[in-house]
Amino acid sequence: MTKIISGTEFSANLRAEIKRKVEILKKEHDIVPGLAVILVGEDPASQIYVRNKGIQTKEAGMNSYEHKLAEDSTQETVLELIQQLNNDDSVHGILVQLPLPKHIDEHEVINAIAVEKDVDGFHLLNVGLLATGSDKGIVPCTPLGSMMMLKDHLGDLSGKKAIVVGRSNIVGKPMAALLLKESCTVTIAHSRTRNLPEECRQADILVAAVGQPEMIKGDWIKPGATIIDVGINRIKKEDGSNKLVGDVEFSSASKVAGAITPVPGGVGPMTIACLLHNALQQACRINHIEMP
Ligand code: GUN
Numbered sequence: 001m002t003k004i005i006s007g008t009e010f011s012a013n014l015r016a017e018i019k020r021k022v023e024i025l026k027k028e029h030d031i032v033p034g035l036a037v038i039l040v041g042e043d044p045a046s047q048i049y050v051r052n053k054g055i056q057t058k059e060a061g062m063n064s065y066e067h068k069l070a071e072d073s074t075q076e077t078v079l080e081l082i083q084q085l086n087n088d089d090s091v092h093g094i095l096v097q098l099p100l101p102k103h104i105d106e107h108e109v110i111n112a113i114a115v116e117k118d119v120d121g122f123h124l125l126n127v128g129l130l131a132t133g134s135d136k137g138i139v140p141c142t143p144l145g146s147m148m149m150l151k152d153h154l155g156d157l158s159g160k161k162a163i164v165v166g167r168s169n170i171v172g173k174p175m176a177a178l179l180l181k182e183s184c185t186v187t188i189a190h191s192r193t194r195n196l197p198e199e200c201r202q203a204d205i206l207v208a209a210v211g212q213p214e215m216i217k218g219d220w221i222k223p224g225a226t227i228i229d230v231g232i233n234r235i236k237k238e239d240g241s242n243k244l245v246g247d248v249e250f251s252s253a254s255k256v257a258g259a260i261t262p263v264p265g266g267v268g269p270m271t272i273a274c275l276l277h278n279a280l281q282q283a284c285r286i287n288h289i290e291m292p
Contacts, residue, residue, distance in 0.1 A: 002254050002255070002257055002258065002259065002260060003153065003258065003259040003260075004254070004259075004260060004261075004262055005149050005152075005153055005228075005259050005260065005261045005262075005266065006262075006265060006266075007145070007149065007261060007262075007265055007266040007267055007268060007269045007270045008265045008269050010148070010149055010152065010269075010270060010273075011145070011269035011270045011272070011273035012269075014148070014270070014273040014274075014277065015056065015059070015060060015273050015276060018060050018273070018276045018277055018280055019059070019060045019061050020292075021280060021291065021292040022060055022061040022062055022280060023061060024292040025280070025283065025284070025289070025292060026061070028292075029287065029289055031283060031287055031289075032061070032062065032063055032090075033062040033063070033092050033093070033279050033280050033282075033283035034062065034063040034064075034065060034088075034090045034091045034092050034093070034283075035053075035057050035062055035063070035064055035065070035091075035092070035093040035094075035095070035119065035275075035276075035279040036065040036066075036067060036085050036088075036091045036093065036094050036095070037050050037053055037054065037064070037065070037066050037067070037095045037096075037097060038067045038069065038078065038081060038082070038085075038094070038095070038096045038097065039066070039067070039068050039069070039097045040069045040070075040071065040073055040078060040096075040097070040100055040101055040104065041069075041070070041071035041100075041101050042071060043099070046097045046099075049097065050066065050097055052272060053095070053272055053275065054066055056272050056273075056276060057276065057279070060276045060280075062276070062279060062280075063090065065085075065091065067081055067085075069081070071101055072101075073101075073104075075103070075104045075105060075108065075109070078096070078100075078104060078109055079108070079109065079112050082094065082096070082109065082112045082113055083112070085117070086112075086113070086114040086117060091117065092117060092279060092282045092283035092286055093117055093118075093119035093275075093278065093279035093282050093283070094113045094114075094117045094118070094119065095119050095120055095275065096109055096110065096113070096120075098170070110122045110123060111123055111124055116282060116285060116286055117282060117286075118138055118282075119138060119141075119275055119278040119279050119282060120138070120140060120141065120275075120278075121137065121138040121139050121140040121141070121144075121174065121278070122140065122169070122170070123138075125137070126138045126139075127169075127174075130174055130177045130178070130181075131177055133177075133180075133181050138278050138281065138282065139174065139178065139274075139278075140170060140171070140174045141270075141271045141272070141274035141275045141278060142170065142171050142175075142209075142230060142267060142270070142271045142274070143171055143174040143175040143178050144178075144270075144274040144277070144278075145267060145270025145271055145273065145274040146175060146207060146228045146230065146267055146270070147175075147178045147179075147182075148270065148274075149228065149261065149267075149270065150205065150226060150228060151182075153226060153259050154205075154226055157179065157182040157183065157184050157205070158182065158183040158184070159183060159184070159185070160184050160185070160204040160205055161184070161185050161187075161202055161203050161204050161205070162176075162179045162184040162185065162186050162187070162203055162204065162205040162206075162207070163186075163187045163188075163189055163199060163200055163202070163203040163205070163206050163207070164176045164179065164186065164187070164188050164189070164207045164209065165189045165190075165196070165200070165206070165207065165208050165209065165210050165216065165247070166189075166190065166207075166208070166209035166210040166211070166230075166247075167188050167190045168209065171209040171230055172188060172190075172209050173188070175207050175209065175230075176188045179205070179207075184205065187199060187202075187203070190210075191210075196220070197217075197219070197220040200216060200220040200221065200222075201220060201221065201222050202222065203222060203225060204222065204224075204225055204226065205225065205226050205228070206221065206225055206226070206227050206228070206248075207228045207230065208227070208228070208229050208230060208231055208246065208247035208248050209230035209231065209247065210231065210247050211231060211233065211247065212231070212233070212247055213231070213233035213235050213245050213246075213247070214233075214235075214245050214246070214247070214248065214249040214250075215247050215248075215249075216247055216248040216249065216253065217249050217252050217253070218249060218251075218252025218253045218254075218255055218256045219252070219256075221253055221256045221257055222256075223256050223258075224257070224258035225256075225257050225258060226257065226258055226259045226260075227248055227253055227257045227259065227260040227261065228261050228266075228267060229246035229247055229248040229250075229260065229261050229262075229263055229266055229267065230246075230247065230267045231245070231246040231247030231248070231263060232244060232246070232263060232264070232268055233245050233246070233247070244263055244264050245263055246261075246262075246263035246266070248260070248263075250262060250263065
């Protein structure tokens, strides 16, 4: 029987645990973690993400600060806001929602965030810490959530063959670094990879993060493999209605895999839960307190 790995269930447990730890932090240290989110422009998907982040931050007992800037804001305006938040002691985490409008340099903005307030793990110092196998940095939320589910299902990952399909800075590359840290043999595949189905068929663990609806088919999967589907793609059904699908064709893949995350209800809910985890971690580190 194929196991369906429920991110909805896993993330609810994680958020409950974070909420409990936030209460301890308040009671024992009089500290309330504060998470600031900056949204530049009006991208509809980003607006939904930011709203959900705000709601879940408050539900976890943390302070949520939302900063919405106009689409035509200058880079200087964004950098000034980041400086202000870097200097604000009530803010322990700063997230700039991506993508940014094209006239703003993403790298400049991300690296202007004080490294101890980076909750995305996108700051170059945190990227370097992960790449060198250190535990002292912050791990990007989606790979962190994916890894939590993988370890919960499989236990020790050592020696397993893993393929990450997609090489983005947000998911593919950090996911590969995490798998390597767990002693997997890791392949990073991308649009130029030759014979992708054959590469996928070798893998005990397949992480799909390409943003191509239902690209990975059941006959690309090794029987019994564990599949983490990071894709969230909105497609139009024949009757004209919308449907969310992953990068993996669930109907065929779930017949072959040993375990698979569904879309929706898989990796998606884990991302915000891990953001809250990272915000709590930074609040503890800034105040030189061990995570409760
Ligand atoms: N846009 C899509 N995913 C993410 C994410 O994990 N962090 C930020 N800051 N922006 C995103």
